[in-house]
Amino acid sequence: MEKMTWMEFALKTDAFVILPIGSMEQHGPHLPLNVDSVIAENFAFRIAEELDAVVAPTLKYGYKSKPLSGGGPLFPGTVDLSGLTLQTNIIELIDEFYKDGFRKIFIMNGHYENEAFIVEALDIASQKYGDSLLLITSNWWEPLSQETIDAVFNQRPFPGWALEHAAVTETSLMMYFAPDLVREERIIDTKGTEPCCYMKYPIEQDIIPSTGVLSTAFSSSAEKGKLLSDTAVKKLVSILSQYCHK
Numbered sequence: 646m647e648k649m650t651w652m653e654f655a656l657k658t659d660a661f662v663i664l665p666i667g668s669m670e671q672h673g674p675h676l677p678l679n680v681d682s683v684i685a686e687n688f689a690f691r692i693a694e695e696l697d698a699v700v701a702p703t704l705k706y707g708y709k710s711k712p713l714s715g716g717g718p719l720f721p722g723t724v725d726l727s728g729l730t731l732q733t734n735i736i737e738l739i740d741e742f743y744k745d746g747f748r749k750i751f752i753m754n755g756h757y758e759n760e761a762f763i764v765e766a767l768d769i770a771s772q773k774y775g776d777s778l779l780l781i782t783s784n785w786w787e788p789l790s791q792e793t794i795d796a797v798f799n800q801r802p803f804p805g806w807a808l809e810h811a812a813v814t815e816t817s818l819m820m821y822f823a824p825d826l827v828r829e830e831r832i833i834d835t836k837g838t839e840p841c842c843y844m845k846y847p848i849e850q851d852i853i854p855s856t857g858v859l860s861t862a863f864s865s866s867a868e869k870g871k872l873l874s875d876t877a878v879k880k881l882v883s884i885l886s887q888y889c890h891k
Contacts (some may be wrong), residue, residue: 646701654699658746661698661885664738665689666763668707668756671720673811673858675831678722679705680815685755687822688785688878692753695882696889701742704734707756712848713841714757714807716857719850728762735766743778751885752782757806760784779888785873786814788880793872800864808840812860814873821870834863 646654646662667682677683682705689700709725710717717723726734735752742750752763767780786806794803797813804812819827837860838853853859 646699649699655746657699658748660747661693661696661749661751661889662701662742662747663689663693663698663751663753664701664735664742665703665753666707666735666755666759667703667705668710668715668759669705669722669724670707670710670756671716671723671811671857672815673831673856673862675828675858675862676811676816676819677826680811680819681707681755683755683823683826684785684815684818685753687818688755688874688881689753691874691878692751692881692885695878696885698751698885699747701738704738707731708758708762711758711844712852713838713859715810716853716859717848719848719853720857728765731759732762732766732769735763736770739766739770739778739780743774748777749779749888750781752780753881754782754784757784757810781885781888783881783884785818785877788877788884789873790876793876796872797869801861804837804860805840808838808859810859811857812837812862813865813869816862816865817867817870818873819870820865820867821874824867832862832865833858835861837861 665685667685669678672680682703686703693700706726708728708731710723763782771780835858
């Protein structure tokens with residue numbers, strides 16, 4: 646979208662507009678702060694290529710990172726929005742796309758904590774526009790099959806999505822999407838952290854490892870990143886293509 650002229654943009658209103666949403670959040674010593682945005686954006690462009698869709702500029706700030714799914718506010722560079730601010734941003738962007746003539750919007754999420762506020766924004770927008778607007782959202786990890794997860798975690802057990810932060814899947818995707826941003830020499834085979842069934846405030850500084858890596862990134866590879874990407878894109882394209890000509 647940002648490289649189109651307004652005339653070119655106006656001719657695409659029959660297509661999906663895809664809004665990638667990420668975050669600005671620590672991802673350990675080997676990955677940059679913009680991991681979630683890079684991943685969401687790369688998925689968006691690959692889906693758009695298949696569907697001839699428009700990719701809007703990525704919303705690069707997300708909801709507050711939690712200690713046991715992202716490190717929380719314990720690290721410099723984690724810059725968060727409140728849930729209401731994120732939700733309002735999404736609703737206002739939907740309003741703008743609708744005003745410009747788009748009637749199909751897909752939100753591609755790359756940040757674990759964003760999900761509830763994206764869904765709330767879609768619910769509010771849907772109440773406003775009803776059947777005149779199609780709204781779909783997905784996280785990149787949702788479409789992955791168990792077969793794919795088993796293939797990616799062939800050397801380490803899958804720790805669950807909350808702890809899979811700066812670990813095998815995100816590191817592998819970054820190795821595939823943006824290898825120049827990965828500091829491979831800083832990947833260490835670390836124990837990571839343990840799951841916890843409650844949240845406590847004030848947050849204790851030692852609740853997670855000092856590196857910010859919640860589970861080891863050992864065994865990551867660009868090949869695994871490609872497998873993750875291909876699997877998720879294929880499934881999401883299959884879902885969205887049902888609505889491309891409606």
